[in-house]
Amino acid sequence: MNTGAPKQQAESLTAVLSVSATRTDKWRHLNAIARTWANLSDKATQGSNLRADAAKLLDTIMQLEHCWAYPGPRLLGAISDALEANDASTSARLVQKVSGALLSGDFRRDEFVWDVSAEGEGRTLDVLPPDVMEGGIGKPYFEVLVVTPSPASTWMRSRDEMARMRRPDDQFHYSVVHVGSFEDAALAMMVNDDLQAVVIIDGFQYATRHDVPGLHAYLERHIKVDPDSVVPGEMATTLARGIHTYRPELDIYLLSDRAPESLAGSDEAAPIRRLFHHVEEPMELHLSILDGVKDRFDTPYFDNLKKYALRPIGTFHALPIARGKSVFPSNWIRDMGQFYGTNILFAESSATTGGLDSLLEPTGNIKKMQDLTARAFGAKRAYLGTNGTSTSNKIVVQAICKPGDIVIVDRNCHKSHHYGMVLSGAQPYYVEAFPLTEFSMYGAVPLRTIKQALLDCMAEGQLDRVKVIDLTNCTFDGHMYNPRRVMEECLAIKPDLVFLWDEAWFGFARFNPFHRRRTAMGAAAALTERFRSKEYRDEYAAWAKEHPKLDPGDKSLLDARLLPDPDKVRIRVYQTNSTHKSMSAFRQGSMMLVWDEDFHQVEGPFEEAFFAHTSTSPNLQLIASLDLARRQMELEGYAMTMRMTDLAVRLRRAINTHPLISKYFRVASPEEMIPAEFRSSGIKDYGPPNANWSDTLKAWDEDEFALDPTRLTLVCGAAGFDGTQFKGILAERFDIQINKTSRNSILVQTNINNTHSDAALLIKALADLSREIDSRLAQEGAGGQNVFKARVKSLMTDVPDLPNFSRFHDAFRDNAKSRSNEGHMRPAFFMAYDESNCEFIRLASDEIDKRLKDGPEMVSANFVIPYPPGFPIMVPGQVIQADTIAYMRKLDVKEIHGYHAAQGLKLIKPSALAGLKAGSDR
Structure with a gap:
């Protein structure tokens, strides 16, 4: 059977x-x-x-x-x-x-x-554990790991003793897990996502007594400790550091026979929340555990908003909807109150008093909320965005850039970055990501390309003007940079560079150790520690002997590993994330995270930019949802992000190994999405039998680019569907919603809200469609099969080449002969406001081909952004070349921002460009 x-x-x-x-x-x-x-x-x-x-x-x-x-x-x-x-x-x-x-x-x-x-x-x-008998069930539940040298025979009694300290008015309820060794503690901390606190009692052994296959390799994924190298008496603090590195959200308590007053002031105790002299104060330990969880559970703004909603308030301010008095008595919109309920209306106000605080000048619970957010996301400072990351990007760009600054920026980044440079007057130096022509998308910008841009600016004497490197991590399609390496090598060329990492889709990554290694804030922390260490100073001294001075003409520098001077380097990192895209926040909820050692130079401009772009009437429910999203991620983000990653890997495997579905659909692998030159590990796909997870993590540590497994490029072209068409089929027939598409694929994005039932729904849809295609082809015979093959060929083989950024017109460059490629986009943008400066030429017109051949050059008057793929193929002031025209003529998408087919391309007239001085307002 x-x-x-x-x-x-x-x-x-x-x-x-x-x-x-x-x-x-x-x-x-x-x-x-x-x-x-x-x-x-x-x-x-x-x-x-x-x-x-x-x-x-x-x-x-x-x-x-x-x-x-x-x-x-x-x-x-x-x-x-x-x-x-x-x-x-x-x-x-x-x-x-x-x-x-x-x-x-x-x-x-x-x-x-x-x-x-x-x-x-x-x-x-009487057979139930005492902690259950104490009436704790119904309260938020968590588990506490106790690492102890006591024999296992005493653990049940110890657990019962801790349970007897619980009181009916305790806010939370917990159960205890005992382990007796370093390895068991590390394993439990990694696998048990219900843990919220760890109690370490000095004197435990290192090695486990359990026989767990692959244990040592599993532990070494994240905690590399040679037991022979651990200083006697420091096993407990070594474990504490390892736990803090892997799961920084956990509270750690140390019970030690050593004098806690001397240990408390040492660097060893940095990850530890509180130290106790062995077990002399058991109730204090119990209360400390609850207090630590409460510290993360507290949502200062949300809590005050709930209190505000319960108060009897007369509103004499500009918000009729507040308290629901314009809704519930209404004859015509009463259904609004029925649909949304009373709380959302009672919790509305335009006041910044009564405990609500001001987003523009926080001094109370929003200020506290910002501090908690910075702690949770590993930043030095945090600011809240209520107009989406589009606005957050503009705030940061305008804060850190001034007119004339050069920004080395991915041409394929979100349009908000481009508009931010129009507003700030900064000059973009566009660098290209590697193309994935087969899927009609771009990947990410190679480090070699970024270094070349910096060295070109150095050669032209412009390096002092280079202020920012602006990149998207991870990209919409899942390409993750190696931020540590990018920042380290770029800082070797210019040690005070500012980095803006748009992590709109990647906010969740802080909360598991797999993704955290590829985040901006994770890299900022790691580099700060690295550059301050004696080991790095020795490494740099040896490197500097071989590289006493960087020569911008030395091509070997593009492939050499560059190291910055620890006495000059500054860590200046900004990260934006769309909290609403990957966490439990309302739409448009965003965060700006800061790790800037020179923020005192930026604080004033940052405040002005924040004032310029932030509404004076922010949505209170949105702010509260950001508070709650932070709470959830600190308390269960590890569990949720690990679960969603595991689900994505299972979904990938189920699709690619299904005998019928895989005939017409597949999830693109890291091998397909990342060229071999950027994947030195040689990893082909995720999970057994392709690679074990230790090898995968090594690849994530060392490869230039890695692919986020939670973002699945589902190729549908082999089924005869283009991305837009397939997106519509999934929505209309199967109630499956998809956001991003390409010419021959859709993006399946797994989030913390996805379940196995969601995965089954997608698998069932793909199986049903595959059976339909099989049946239709069998009925249609050779003629129908030939039509199908031609359709597949047009989607999968006859794909248009992707156009690169050409250059800015000489009128918008300070030095037309310079090999650095920055340009003044702002004046070109505003020239288009005057229609007399512009002309229109239809895409199919012979005049386009004539001007491509004989001139005068065609210069774009605005941004042109096809959806998909969603990146600007033209920007204001850009010279339009043949590859861009060929791409546009092959496009079959309906949505192209900045282009109207009836009018044609909007260009700046040659006569308006004649004699124009670079950088002028005209």
């Missing part, structure tokens, strides 16, 4: 991304075996085999169960006893209870899922 059970050999952790998800899968498989066994009418031969399968799988599960509080030793012991006694009914009941509770999360809410007795049959509370 096929029970659907997995092979019973232990799975090596090196093959696992999310142990938490794999654990739940194993319990579901065990549940299937146990149910089948219990339902057998003849339990002889078949029952014996199923019992053996269940016992082997339980043994595999038990290898890691010490990392979680639930189901705990009582339930696990009862299941083992039932299997040993050949009791199929009890085994099935208990396994089903555990499997169901893990899947639903009921163990956090329902006391009876901890009970070994049968529901409704003589349930006795």
Whole structure:
């Protein structure tokens, strides 16, 4: 009989991304075996085999169960006893209870899922863990890891003693997980996403006593410690540093026999929230654990907004909708109140008093909210955006740039960056990302290209004017830079560069150690620590002997690893993120994160830019949602982002290995999306059998670019669908919403809200469409098949080449002969406001071909941005060349911002350009 059970050999952790998800899968498989066994009418031969399968799988599960509080030793012991006694009914009941509770999360809410007795049959509370008996269920639940040298035989008593300190008025409820070694602690911290605090008691051993296949390789993904190199007496603080690096949100408490007053002031204690002298104050430890979680749970703005909504207030300000008095009595819009409810209307105000604070000049709960946000996202400062990251980008660009500054910027970045430079008067120096012509999209800008731009500016004596490097990380399609390396090498050329990383789609990345290594704030912290270390000074001194002075004409510098002078380098990093795109915030919720060692030079301009672009009537609900998004990510962001990444990898594998779906659809692999020259690891795809996760993380550490696994480019061209058409089919027929498309693909973006049911919905849609295509082709015969092949060829093979940025017209350049490519975009932009300066030429006109051949040059008067792909193929002041025209003529998209087919291309007249002085307002 096929029970659907997995092979019973232990799975090596090196093959696992999310142990938490794999654990739940194993319990579901065990549940299937146990149910089948219990339902057998003849339990002889078949029952014996199923019992053996269940016992082997339980043994595999038990290898890691010490990392979680639930189901705990009582339930696990009862299941083992039932299997040993050949009791199929009890085994099935208990396994089903555990499997169901893990899947639903009921163990956090329902006391009876901890009970070994049968529901409704003589349930006795004295067999429940004391922490459950104390009435904690119903409150927010978490688990505390206790690392102790005490023998395992004392752990149950210790757990009960901690439980007895719980009080009815405690805000939260927790259970305790005990481990006895460094390795067990590190493993539990990695796999148990219910942990919120770690209590470390000095004196524990290093090595685990459990036999877990692949344990050491799994731990070394993120915590590389040689036990022989650990200084005696520093095992606890070494563990604390490792935990803080991997999961910085966790509170760490140290109980030590050493004098805590001396240890508290040392660098060793930096990651530790509080130190205790062993166990002399158990209630203080209990209260500290609750206080640490409360510190992250607090939402100062949201809490005050709730209080405000409950107050009886008369509103004499400009917001009739406040308190709902213009809505609920209305004869005509009463349904608005019914739809939105009372809270959203009672929590509306245009006042900045009564505890609501001002977004433009925060001094109260918004100021506190900003501080909490900076801590959560690993920044020095944080500012809140209520007009989306489009506005946040403009604020940052205008704050850090002044007229005449050169900004080295990805030509394919979001249009808000381009408009920000129009507003600030900064001169963009456009650099090109590598093309992915097959998918009609661009990737990211190679470091070699960025270094070449800096060296060209150095050669022309313009390096002092280069202020900012402006890049998108990760890109819409999932290309992640290696920000540490980009910033390190660029700072070797100009040590005071400012970096703006648009991480609109990447805000979630802070909250798991896989993605964090590729974030701007993560890189800023890592580089700050690196440049301050003695080891780096020694490394730089050796490098500087070989490179006493950088020669901009030396081509070898483009491929050499460059190091900045630690005495000159400044870490100046800005990151914007669309909180609403990847976290639980309302639309347009955004954040600006700052790690700038010279922010005192920028604070005034930043404030002015913030005032210029931020509404004086910000949406209060949006601000509150940013507060809540921060709370959620600090408390469960690790669990949610790991789960969504695991789901994305499973979805990728399910599509690409399905025998029918893969005939017409596939998810593009890292091998397809990142050229080999930027992928030195040689990694081809994610997850077994392509690569184990240790190798994947090594690739993420070392490769120039990596592909975010949560963003899946689903190629639909082989099914005969262009991206826009396929997006419509999914929406109309299957209720699946997609945002971004390309000529022959759609982007499937997994978020923290996605479930296995969502994945199944997409798989079912792809399978249904694949069957329809198969059936249609079989019915249509050779003629229909030829038409289908031609359609596929047009989408997958006959794709237009992607145009590169050409150059700015000489009228908008300070030095037409310079090899640096910056230009004055602002005057070109505003010239188009005067229609007498402009002309229109239709795309199909012969005049275009004539001017391409004989001149005069055609110069764009505005931005032209096709959707898809969504990047500007023309910017104001750009000379239009043949590749851009060829691309536009092959485009079959309906939405092109800045272009109206009836009028044609909007150009600046040659007569308006004649004699124009670069940089002038005309």
